Amino acid sequence: xxxxxxxxxxxxxxxxxxxxxxxxxxxxxxxxxxxxxxxxxxxxxxxxxxxxxxxxxxxxxxxxxxxxxxxxxxxxxxxxxxxxxxxxxxxxxxxxxxxxxxxxxxxxxxxxxxxxxxxxxxxxxxxxxxxxxxxxxxxxxxxxxxxxxxxxxxxxxxxxxxxxxxxxxxxxxxxxxxxxxxxxxxxxxxxxxxxxxxxxxxxxxxxxxxxxxxxxxxxxxxxxxxxxxxxxxxxxxxxxxxxxxxxxxxxxxxxxxxxxxxxxxxxxxxxxxxxxxxxxxxxxxxxxxxxxxxxxxxxxxxxxxxxxxxxxxxxxxxxxxxxxxxxxxxxxxxxxxxxxxxxxxxxxxxxxxxxxxxxxxxxxxxxxxxxxxxxxxxxxxxxxxxxxxxxxxxxxxxxxxxxxxxxxxxxxxxxxxxxxxxxxxxxxxxxxxxxxxxxxxxxxxxxxxxxxxxxxxxx
Amino acid sequence: xxxxxxxxxxxxxxxxxxxxxxxxxxxxxxxxxxxxxxxxxxxxxxxxxxxxxxxxxxxxxxxxxxxxxxxxxxxxxxxxxxxxxxxxxxxxxxxxxxxxxxxxxxxxxxxxxxxxxxxxxxxxxxxxxxxxxxxxxxxxxxxxxxxxxxxxxxxxxxxxxxxxxxxxxxxxxxxxxxxxxxxxxxxxxxxxxxxxxxxxxxxxxxxxxxxxxxxxxxxxxxxxxxxxxxxxxxxxxxxxxxxxxxxxxxxxxxxxxxxxxxxxxxxxxxxxxxxxxxxxxxxxxxxxxxxxxxxxxxxxxxxxxxxxxxxxxxxxxxxxxxxxxxxxxxxxxxxxxxxxxxxxxxxxxxxxxxxxxxxxxxxxxxxxxxxxxxxxxxxxxxxxxxxxxxxxxxxxxxxxxxxxxxxxxxxxxxxxxxxxxxxxxxxxxxxxxxxxxxxxxxxxxxxxxxxxxxxxxxx
Numbered sequence: 034x035x036x037x038x039x040x041x042x043x044x045x046x047x048x049x050x051x052x053x054x055x056x057x058x059x060x061x062x063x064x065x066x067x068x069x070x071x072x073x074x075x076x077x078x079x080x081x082x083x084x085x086x087x088x089x090x091x092x093x094x095x096x097x098x099x100x101x102x103x104x105x106x107x108x109x110x111x112x113x114x115x116x117x118x119x120x121x122x123x124x125x126x127x128x129x130x131x132x133x134x135x136x137x138x139x140x141x142x143x144x145x146x147x148x149x150x151x152x153x154x155x156x157x158x159x160x161x162x163x164x165x166x167x168x169x170x171x172x173x174x175x176x177x178x179x180x181x182x183x184x185x186x187x188x189x190x191x192x193x194x195x196x197x198x199x200x201x202x203x204x205x206x207x208x209x210x211x212x213x214x215x216x217x218x219x220x221x222x223x224x225x226x227x228x229x230x231x232x233x234x235x236x237x238x239x240x241x242x243x244x245x246x247x248x249x250x251x252x253x254x255x256x257x258x259x260x261x262x263x264x265x266x267x268x269x270x271x272x273x274x275x276x277x278x279x280x281x282x283x284x285x286x287x288x289x290x291x292x293x294x295x296x297x298x299x300x301x302x303x304x305x306x307x308x309x310x311x312x313x314x315x316x317x318x319x320x321x322x323x324x325x326x327x328x329x330x331x332x333x334x335x336x337x338x339x340x341x342x343x344x345x346x347x348x349x350x351x352x353x354x355x356x357x358x359x360x361x362x363x364x365x366x367x368x369x370x371x372x373x374x375x376x377x378x379x380x381x382x383x384x385x386x387x388x389x390x391x392x393x394x395x396x397x398x399x400x401x402x403x404x405x406x407x408x409x410x411x412x413x414x415x416x417x418x419x420x421x422x423x424x425x426x427x428x429x430x431x432x433x434x435x436x437x438x439x440x441x442x443x444x445x446x447x448x449x450x451x452x453x454x455x456x457x458x459x460x461x462x463x464x465x466x467x468x469x470x471x472x473x474x475x476x477x478x479x480x481x482x483x484x485x486x487x488x489x490x491x492x
Numbered sequence: 493x494x495x496x497x498x499x500x501x502x503x504x505x506x507x508x509x510x511x512x513x514x515x516x517x518x519x520x521x522x523x524x525x526x527x528x529x530x531x532x533x534x535x536x537x538x539x540x541x542x543x544x545x546x547x548x549x550x551x552x553x554x555x556x557x558x559x560x561x562x563x564x565x566x567x568x569x570x571x572x573x574x575x576x577x578x579x580x581x582x583x584x585x586x587x588x589x590x591x592x593x594x595x596x597x598x599x600x601x602x603x604x605x606x607x608x609x610x611x612x613x614x615x616x617x618x619x620x621x622x623x624x625x626x627x628x629x630x631x632x633x634x635x636x637x638x639x640x641x642x643x644x645x646x647x648x649x650x651x652x653x654x655x656x657x658x659x660x661x662x663x664x665x666x667x668x669x670x671x672x673x674x675x676x677x678x679x680x681x682x683x684x685x686x687x688x689x690x691x692x693x694x695x696x697x698x699x700x701x702x703x704x705x706x707x708x709x710x711x712x713x714x715x716x717x718x719x720x721x722x723x724x725x726x727x728x729x730x731x732x733x734x735x736x737x738x739x740x741x742x743x744x745x746x747x748x749x750x751x752x753x754x755x756x757x758x759x760x761x762x763x764x765x766x767x768x769x770x771x772x773x774x775x776x777x778x779x780x781x782x783x784x785x786x787x788x789x790x791x792x793x794x795x796x797x798x799x800x801x802x803x804x805x806x807x808x809x810x811x812x813x814x815x816x817x818x819x820x821x822x823x824x825x826x827x828x829x830x831x832x833x834x835x836x837x838x839x840x841x842x843x844x845x846x847x848x849x850x851x852x853x854x855x856x857x858x859x860x861x862x863x864x865x866x867x868x869x870x871x872x873x874x875x876x877x878x879x880x881x882x883x884x885x886x887x888x889x890x891x892x893x894x895x896x897x898x899x900x901x902x903x904x905x906x907x908x909x910x911x912x913x914x915x916x917x918x919x920x921x922x923x924x925x926x927x928x929x930x931x932x933x934x935x936x937x938x939x940x941x942x943x944x945x946x947x948x949x950x951x
Contacts, residue, residue: 046600048557048584055558077620077651078524079534083562086889095894097870102526108624108652115526122501122527126871138556139620139652142590172556173585173621242938246897248871376557406579425564445566 049406050428052350053376055172057135058084059180061098062208062442064133064166066232067188068253071129073099073119075112075147076137080172091443091450092211092238097248099123101140108143113150120154120165127248131164131256135184141171164256166191176377178352179279181208182272185232186281189262193285196264202315203268203291204230205281207298207354208442211239212454217299220457223321224312229258229265231281239451263289267315269308271298274353274382298354299456300464301362302331308457327458334462338469339367345472348372348412348429350422351441353382359421359440359464361389366465369393371415374400374408409433419471424450436475438467500872501528507867512860518851520866523655529869531817531890532844534651536619538659541567541907542740543615543647543666545691548574548720550611552581554598554629555619559651560584567907568693571718581605585621595627602636602644613721614644615666623650643721645669656819657739657845664744667715668751671727684712685778686730686754688745689737689822690761692717693907696914700761703771703915707787709778715741728752732777734759734770739820739845760822761914763830763922764795764802794916802834805923810835812930815882817842817873817891818905821850827886827905828857834923839880842868870894884930899938901929 057074061084064072074081081100088096099122101107101115116134123132134147151165168187170180185205204221206214214235221228236252262268268291270282277283286293294315299308305328309320345368349359353375360370373386379401390397398411405428412420413433420429421438424446429435444450455464506519524530536553540563544551553560560582571577583601585594602614614636618629629646637644649662685704690697697717704711712730713723733748733756735741745756757777759770768791775787814836816827824843831838838858842865846854854864863876873894877885884901885891888908895902903925905913911925912918 045584046597046604047552048560048582050564050580051557051561051582051584053557054561055556058558073527077534078530078532078655079537079651080558081529082531082533082890083537083558087562089890089893093893093896095870095897096890097529099527099529100524102524102528102530103652104523105653108620118503118525119527122503122525123529125501126529126869137620138558138590139624142621142624171587171590172558173587173590176557240897242897242899244899246874248874428565 045404048404050404050425051376052374052404052408052425053176053178054087055138055177056170056175056180056183057137057172058087059177059182059208060133060135060168060170060184061088062177062234063181063184063188063232064135065096065237066234066253067131067133067259068255069130069249070133070253071097071099071123071127071249072133072135073101073116073123074135074137075101075116075140075145076103077139078102080137087443087445088238090445093448093451094238094240096238097127103139108139111143112140112145116145116147116150117154129249131166133166133168133184133188135168135170135180137170138172141169141174164192178208178354178375178377179275182275182279182281186279186284188231189259189281190284192256192259193263193289194260195289196261199261199264199266201227201229201258201261201265202312203262203265203282203285204228205268205270205272206230206232207271208352209298209355209456210453211235211451213456213460216454216457216460220309220324221312223324224309224316224318226312226316226318229262230254231259231262263291265291267292267294269294269296269311269315271296272354273297273385274357274380276380297361298358300358300461301365302328302335302458302461303365304358304361305456305458305461324458331458331462334465335366338465341469341472342366342368342465344476345369345419345468346371346415346417347468348374348408348415348417348420348422348435350374350408350420350426353377353380355441357382357385357389360386362461362464363468364389364393366468368419368468369395370397371395371417372398372400372408372411374403374411376403378402405429418475419468421468436471438471440464501525504528504872508863508865508872511855511858511862511864518855518864518866520846520848520851521657522867524867529871530867531869531888532656532867534656535653535659535662536617536649536651537563538656538740539617539647539649539663539666540659541691542660542663542716544577545569545716546613546615546719546721546724547571547577548611549577549613549615550581550605550609551577551579551615551617552583552601552605553617553619554583554585554594554622554627555617556585556621557582559617559619567691568909569691569717569907570693570695570698572698573718574720576609576611590621590625593625593627594622595632598627598629598632599636602640606640606642612642613670614642615647616644617647617649619649620651623653643670655845660740660845661743663740664747667724667744668747670724673725673728680729681731682710682712682729683778684710684730685774686712686727686733687714688733688735688756689741690714690717690914691737691907694910694912696761696912696918699912699915699917703790704774706790707771707775707779708783709774715744728754730754732757734774736760736822737820738822738850739847758822760826762823762826762918764798764833764916764919765829766826767915767919768795798916798920801920802923805927806833806835808931809923809926812836812883813839813881815840815873815877815880815885817868817885817887819844819888821846821854823905825850825853825857828854830919830922833919834926836926838862839882840865840876842866874898884926899935901926901932901935903929
């Protein structure tokens with residue numbers, strides 16, 4: 034059972050140590066997955082710099098993002114002049130094939146009409162047809178999670194065109210590691226499925242070392258492929274927690290009649306089965322033996338670990354989609370999700386969790402739109418002994434001595450966030466091993482002394 | 493395609509000079525140009541950097557969540573006492589607040605925080621939209637201050653009102669309000685020194701305090717590393733101010749001279765040469781023959797101790813070429829000398845917020861042919877590092893992946909660092925860090941790649 038979070042509106046006066054970032058951050062991440070794209074953040078210089086810093090630290094990649102560098106004048110009289118200069122300079126230095134334009138609190142509060150400014154700019158420069166994707170992403174409008182999906186929806190709204198039916202499945206993914214994206218692509222290749230995966234930042238934010246260095250990386254979803262998403266065979270969207278108004282898959286369904294299969298991130302046996310079964314249902318293709326073997330190995334490993342996992346009382350936090358998939362995986366393995374938390378706004382996560390936790394006898398504490406002070410308090414209350422989520426959860430380790438398994442974004446105090454593999458049967462096994470081994474490490478750390486203290490009495 | 497064709501941006505011409513080639517004076521202290529991908533952050537960032545190390549203050553960000561989220565405990569300032577400063581508090585403004593105003597929410601936030609935490613001091617940072625929606629920060633802080641009988645100081649740090657330097661100024665204004673003496677303190681001067689512009693990253697201020705103690709110098713308070721409310725309140729009692737990070741502190745020092753008759757000297761503890769010179773300057777200003785003698789003993793002992801170690805590194809590093817891109821001018825100036833100590837010449841040097849007089853000093857120090865640039869962007873850093881054949885870059889988090897992608901060594905000289913770079917201890921750490929990156933075996937693997945002797949099988 035779950036103690037449902039009934040607080041559906043912003044319920045606190047003050048956020049103590051944020052568990053989320055702001056909308057344009059998500060917008061940048063989504064746009065980084067489009068081939069030869071550059072992003073401009075319409076706002077003051079700091080926004081783009083802070084977000085670049087966070088992204089660069091997680092991916093260990095150069096992250097060049099432009100800013101319209103709004104100053105006092107631009108704030109009072111409008112930022113059009115700045116924004117036009119930003120377009121000029123970005124095009125001159127980077128030669129992008131598409132520009133993503135996201136906004137900030139400041140631009141939205143002063144009422145900037147970015148679509149008009151962008152189209153006027155293209156007209157004046159004789160660049161009609163050059164794609165500038167606009168997305169209004171004020172920092173006060175939601176978290177980076179909503180910003181990601183909303184921007185992705187804007188990408189598809191502005192690029193997808195009425196087109197002939199094709200044989201490709203649209204795969205729309207939430208923020209996940211480049212390693213996860215590559216694993217999804219491997220599974221799709223194993224199944225011999227044609228697809229358009231969007232956004233694909235598996236190369237753009239995790240590139241191989243090469244000489245010479247190029248400012249624009251290879252990879253990313255091709256514009257031509259996004260254009261034909263409206264003709265897709267179906268859409269598989271890993272976005273069960275998002276509201277319809279920011280759902281790219283919903284848009285493709287309503288606008289172009291592309292059937293939508295909204296499924297969880299394939300982490301865990303059931304979720305991965307759902308992914309593969311959906312592929313089978315759409316294409317009638319068979320699941321190849323090596324994927325079946327991977328499933329078998331996962332089951333085998335789950336049995337090997339199940340007794341260790343039984344001791345786990347976990348706090349799961351981060352972006353709603355990841356939180357849901359990890360919760361399901363923990364439930365499959367007997368790790369009790371004692372605290373389930375997100376800093377993002379209420380989508381469908383709350384009701385999904387309540388359903389998932391229905392047959393669990395103990396109450397889980399669900400915290401929506403929360404912060405780390407609340408997560409810590411709830412974790413201590415629930416005697417949590419392990420936590421999983423992005424690096425900021427180190428606060429739980431420092432204040433509550435709860436070991437943290439790093440997962441999601443951002444991971445800024447360890448290397449390798451971009452290489453963490455958690456999806457599919459193989460990824461699930463690797464994730465589960467990280468959970469189990471953390472529990473074991475904790476147990477071995479203290480069991481000799483704790484048993485001694487508990488039982489030993491001098492004769 | 494190789495990026496050989498670098499399109500430079502016309503607006504940037506004045507901000508880049510090559511010593512010996514250009515007669516023109518370098519431009520600096522201007523707002524960043526839109527679309528130039530400046531590495532600078534914003535006014536809020538500058539203010540937060542300076543004030544955040546005050547350990548027992550509540551640092552409350554009035555604005556949407558992003559600004560607080562991106563600055564939560566990401567800097568390495570250490571405390572010997574309170575830990576309150578390591579939290580990031582935010583009013584987490586939402587759309588509703590932007591429309592109806594955030595004043596009440598701010599008042600409620602302060603009330604809530606003071607219910608939970610004991611504090612004598614709150615800094616309320618304004619962010620971009622607070623300046624636009626017109627919350628009267630001054631009045632709200634005044635009311636809260638009277639209600640709770642503590643100091644609640646507004647920091648005018650809306651992101652768009654200037655660049656990072658404007659944030660230093662906003663922090664200085666806040667500090668001036670804080671240190672304004674009550675009658676009882678004003679009269680009494682002590683024979684002590686204030687240390688301005690050390691944020692106690694990895695304990696750097698503690699290292700300097702130890703030197704001063706050995707010399708017999710009484711330290712009044714450090715701005716702002718490991719400082720607290722009570723100590724800062726006594727700041728006007730000092731006889732002398734010494735400034736290290738002039739970019740952030742020179743305005744404050746000037747005001748303290750004007751208001752409290754405290755003269756200031758500029759010092760730097762980066763590198764052996766500057767550390768020794770600075771200690772001598774302090775001794776001459778503060779003490780008698782005995783203090784000067786103790787200072788010389790300290791310098792002689794420490795120099796002898798570390799020079800032997802550094803000589804070992806110099807033999808391995810001599811002839812290498814360095815590029816520098818850091819936040820402020822003082823750091824850049826000291827780094828030129830510090831690199832000389834280990835036999836390395838500087839071929840490119842720039843800062844985010846260096847001042848004219850600092851650039852003049854830089855120009856005097858570097859060799860002909862060295863590129864000097866203000867408010868550089870990744871494209872320029874790449875271009876000049878490659879042209880000048882640099883072996884390593886000194887910079888911050890955003891610059892690191894660029895250096896690595898270019899196959900270049902890198903020195904972290906940012907606020908995030910976990911090891912001290914100040915004083916004699918720091919000089920050793922610096923040399924060791926340069927050695928660890930320049931002479932790492934990983935570069936050999938890249939050479940194999942270049943000669944195509946690594947992997948074969950392309951057919």
